[in-house]
Amino acid sequence: MTGDYAARVHGEEVQKERVDAFLRGGSATSQRGAGRVDMRLRRVGATSHDRPAAERQRRRWATQVVLIDELARRTCAKRDLPPPPEMQPPSTLTVPEADVADLGSIIAAALAHSPAARALLSALETEQHIPEEAVRDYYDRNRDRYLTPEALRRGVDPYGATAGPADFLTYNQVRDGIARELRQAAGRTAFFGWLDHARTGVEYAPGHEHPGDPSHQDHEHRH
Template sequence: MRRDVPAREAEIAALVGERVMTVAEVDHRLRLLRSGPLAARLPAPGTAEGRNLRRWLVQVMVAEILAGQEAARLGLPSEPSEPSEPFGSTTLAPPIEPSASPVRSGRPAPPRVAEDTARAVLTLAGALRTGGVAAAVLATAPAARAVCRALTAESTPSEEDARDYYRRNLDRFTTPETRWVRPFGPVRRGEMTGPLEDAVFAAREGETVGPVGGPGGPWTLVVERIEAARREPYEAVRALVRAELAEREGERAFARWLDARQAGCVRLTPGHEHPADPAQPDAGHRH
């Protein structure tokens, strides 16, 4: 990004084409972020990390503006059915409630390709594919998603690529054996430990086991029902796999487009550089 800045730069955070993004706008978004539910996890103001948080938020805001400009230029339809809240105004995921039982949280879920492709979610995998700024904007800005779709409107994954993805990710389309255990509910291997898991998965359907030692125990358990492991055949998930591959290619295309557009028409004032810019004084990675 070019660093030549206009006059009155003290009031300007960035120039995005003809659009002036003011310091006041950045301050407002930062206040939203610091007053939100994740405030306690953010670096303290006045520290190098706190200043880099501000720099990173500026990059997200710039990307939102660029996406909005491109969507308007292309005449892309909006997404009125989807609420659009700018990054930093709300939490992106609900908190995880602790469980009182010895069954571990985060049990594997059945295939979720349809759900994953139906809504935009900020995930670590998405950030690793596209970079954190692009992933954040795609998760929160309908204009960015519209541009993303437009960039790959004429591109579709091949049948060979879809089948290869299915073969390499069979775990995503496999539901492991599930045992319905009273009083825990549905349990899969790896969600219990030691003697409890051994007893539950050695039992027959309808059998009572215990007392068995374990956290908060001993426990007497009833294996009420056993559901065998199953795998979705390729034909049943083919359309969903192709849709996900198309979405991922769109994300990568959007990230490339965003990099090029930022380099061509964005000017940042001092203090609002990218956190990874080695020329800024708080850069944490140097050679």
């Protein structure tokens, strides 16, 4: 039915009902880690003057979460990945604080609630090659992260002249963890690049534009 879509991806419609279902299920919590998400889902305390704008942005924000799920689902199919489960409207929408800070609330929410987005991110992480030199360089440049518990208790300055080899975890002890962190970071960068490219074929219905799109009056610079 004409007008029942929130967006078109290369001409194929993403139905408004998917956004509505996500909004109906997405009752946000106020617990630690969900602050920015809570603001976008349920502007508790919003005045009668700013409530319409908040509701418009709430819908635009939810459209982006649903769209990422749709784009990821299509990309998983193109990559012959196992079909991920459908995204279910969350009964409670919570996203770790660190993920919101690192990824932005839209991508963090999509990864928290879209099996397809998580599957794609996992595939991208697996594809990243981290050279041994990069792992070693990270270890050498971040000595403060690898003090032993005893050195931490003594307040050893990791970059001071008195710090000795015994004050640090060895490279072999932490090497796999560093490589995992660097691979995760590289995978996230690849995911951002994929999303920027995938969005180029998207057309939004009025009222479903990106929350940061400056062409509408309620736009925000945050993601």
